Amino acid sequence: MSEMPKSYDPKLYEDSIYKQWEESGFFNPDNLNGEPYSIMMPPPNVTGVLHLGHALENALLDTMARYQRMLGKKVLLVPGTDHAALPTQAKVEKLLMQEGIKNPRQEFGREKLVEKIKEFAENSKSTILSQVKKMGTSCDWSRLAYTFDEDRSKAVNEMFKRMYDDGLIYRGYRVVNWSVTGQSTCSDDEVVHVERAAKLYTFKYNKDFPITIATTRPETKLGDTAVAVNPKDDRYQKYVGKTYHIDVGAAKLLEIKIIADDGVEMNFGTGALGVTPAHSPIDFEMYEKQKAKGDPIGIVPVIGLDGKMTEAAGKNYQGLTVEVAREKFVQWLKANNLLEKEEEIVQNVGTSDRFGDVIEAIPMTQWWLNMRQEIPGRSKSLKDLLREAVTTGLENNPEQTVYITPDRFKKLYLDRIDNLRDWCLSRQIWWGHRIPVWYRSTSFDSARDKSLTAGHEEIFCGTTDPKGDGWEQDPDTLDTWFSSGLWTFSTLGWPPRQAPSTWFETSRDKPNDLETFHPTSWIQMGYEIRDLWMLRMILMSSYALKQIPFKNVYFHGMLRDESGKKFSKSSGNNIDPLDVIQHYGTDALRWSVLSGIAPGNDSKFYEEKIVGARNLVNKLWNIARFISTTAKITTSNSIPTAVTLSDQWILARLNETVKTVTENIEKYNFSYAGEALRDFTWNDLADWYLEIAKIESKKDEILNYILPTLLKLWHPYMPFVTEAIWQEMFGGEKMLMVEKWPALFDIAASNVVQPDFTIIQSIITAIRAVRAEHKIEPAKKISVTVKTSDKKLFVANEEVIIGLARLDNLVFDAGYQKNNSTVGFVIAGMEIFVDLSGAVDVVKEREQLQNEISRIEPYIESLEKKLSNQEFTQNAPAEVVEAEQKKLNEAKEKLAKLINQQKQLL
């Protein structure tokens, strides 16, 4: 064994250890035996580099993977990246614009822009993957996946086709969420509602119109085609069914029909609602309802894809932005004395989570996934499957149930499913999986025209190009979460070669992966992508495989800075995980993100935490260093024999720690498990037992047992330092990574031993406190007398007490009388007197004793009161009563002794 340096330097070990692990082949489950255990890494977006959130994810993932591997399972952790369609395109376009390219889509054209994005994505991807390695993540690189690679693209097309063939994916003209900045649709989940101040205008279309309406978007009124009132509203009954033609300055006269709709609140505002089918999802629903009733109303889009007023808005408005048009329309209302009220209100508006602009509702033809329609042959909808998966289990099979940690997210998920609408799948951006649909039509020009062109002659949906001439593929791409939804199985060789509707060969060479590893065992993710990702994974997997995607899902919270703010580049509080690794090492980073977290809760991350983590890593290193110089290192695995009380105690504590750590990792209490381990490592082992080992001899066997056990327990959290120590100790033959997780062993009477040792600890601590209190130089050795009738415990631990309390003498005297040169205290019914050789300040000592007495008196009182309460003695469990009685007896005894000591003090 080489000489270990004084402090652990992560830089000397981390890269080479990672390389060793990788070369060992044990990252690949094909080289492991045992029960399969699989985890899919949430693929980071290729929009840039890893941030702290990724560090947390990698720490969680890898802690779990390493723990499971040490339990002897065949662990698969699949690494990967996500092409992140919209975010990536948005990012690259932004960069190009910063370089001075005003409109990248126009200037480059589709092919060239996609090429640019691809270049960026590839760069980002390799950066990210090297960072994952820096985090020490033990993933199987042979199964590396990318949501936009060939295998995953095949899976996407296959899924689309199956859903299309099942009639679940349809093309429909509906109001969509449109981002003008991004020039694309987005799903409901990608709309972020923000509060903002707005004005609510109350007015009439003209003087002759009988009903007053209100709106915050006056400019959209140019596209109104109806006014809706509640059918029960007597005020407006007489108008229902009538149509008015009104000139508000639009291209044509408004044709407003008065309709009745249950959804209109009679008591809100004027009780009447101007209906703008083209620019409001609710109004569009009314439009559809009227159509179904055979009493149709019109639909007039007055806002275009560029966010400006269209021709239909009239010459006065055409080409104006919505804001300018709004002002102009309000001016017109004022000029014509139509405006009745103008109020400041706070309203929620939807904004694009990526582009930040206000989402416009615009009617377009898009591809949708139907959530409510029955799946052919299964008598249930996708929505039903989503519900089953977390409640009864798919098809009432309890084994196909997803367990959610923390539990409360299950309720949120179910709530979400309740008001889930159809999922808009198509996007007008270029980076992403192209919709696998082809049209053959002469009138088809562009995606934009789809909304205007009624029906194409032929539509083909397939996983490869259709045969024959004249086909043109849909220019749109898929919502990026469509491919993410397949992640748990597209990474495992789905679709399989012999799948009924598959006619391509997959390049997968591990055909059994799906069977072996799906459903996956556990997954972790941030709660913010619960609906975006978890829901879609459950949906896709339940639909295509009739399996849940994972048995357990763990939601972590967000890391925030000291003041509780999110980390971000723009707010300048960003911490780069690589910087942390550079300064403190990966193990410190991992521990600092894991300690103090609770499932589903945000936690704060700050420099002091990392420093503390680094110190702990170093402590572990030095514990090993000490043991290696104190004990003869062997690789014996046998359970050691406890010789002294301290031996029994430390082994019992170790056993207890193994139990706590194991149980809590199983419950995903990563922080709690780690804290318990830290407590044992630092407080019990380092501060007490190792100090005792300097006094009592023959600890080789026990230390040879404790150290490897400790390293194993720490390994999932701190893989590098533990592996480094392991190899320093035992050579590089066998890696710690694949050692067996510690098992519990049988310690006779461990429960009895522990309190006994605690007494010794208390005595030592108390003597030290007396020394500190009386400013006795550390080097000065003093004498202590113990007044006890049973000196067994002391005799057995004499050396330890003398050593740790720095005594020159420990005397047993059952009849000792206190004098003015000693200070006394009572512990566990025994009186201890520290000889200060006349240095005692009698007044001060009396005060000290009095303090102690006045602390214990009210305690005794409350115990007496409790025990004399019949309701307590009758209702409380016998053990509790007994314990309270014992406490009382001890306290009384202690009090008597203290009073006596005070008396003896002259």
Add this chain to the structure above:
RNA sequence: GCGCGCCUAGCUCAGUUGGUUAGAGCAUCUCGUUUACACCGAGAGGGUCGAGGGUUCGAAUCCCCCGGCGCGCACCA
């Protein structure tokens, strides 16, 4: 509007079926060149568990209500 989470020492958080005089880490103060570690050791101070009410023999823990902070969902024009 509906729902969820949080409020415990100066700071960050434990407190796992209600039962020691409520704990830890960091920070603070005192002391220390005891050869594993100053990225350390020893000791100390510091809390009416957000406010109030209730249930109970007993509440930081369960219930109600109020306040503060954060978040989710929602078609209130």
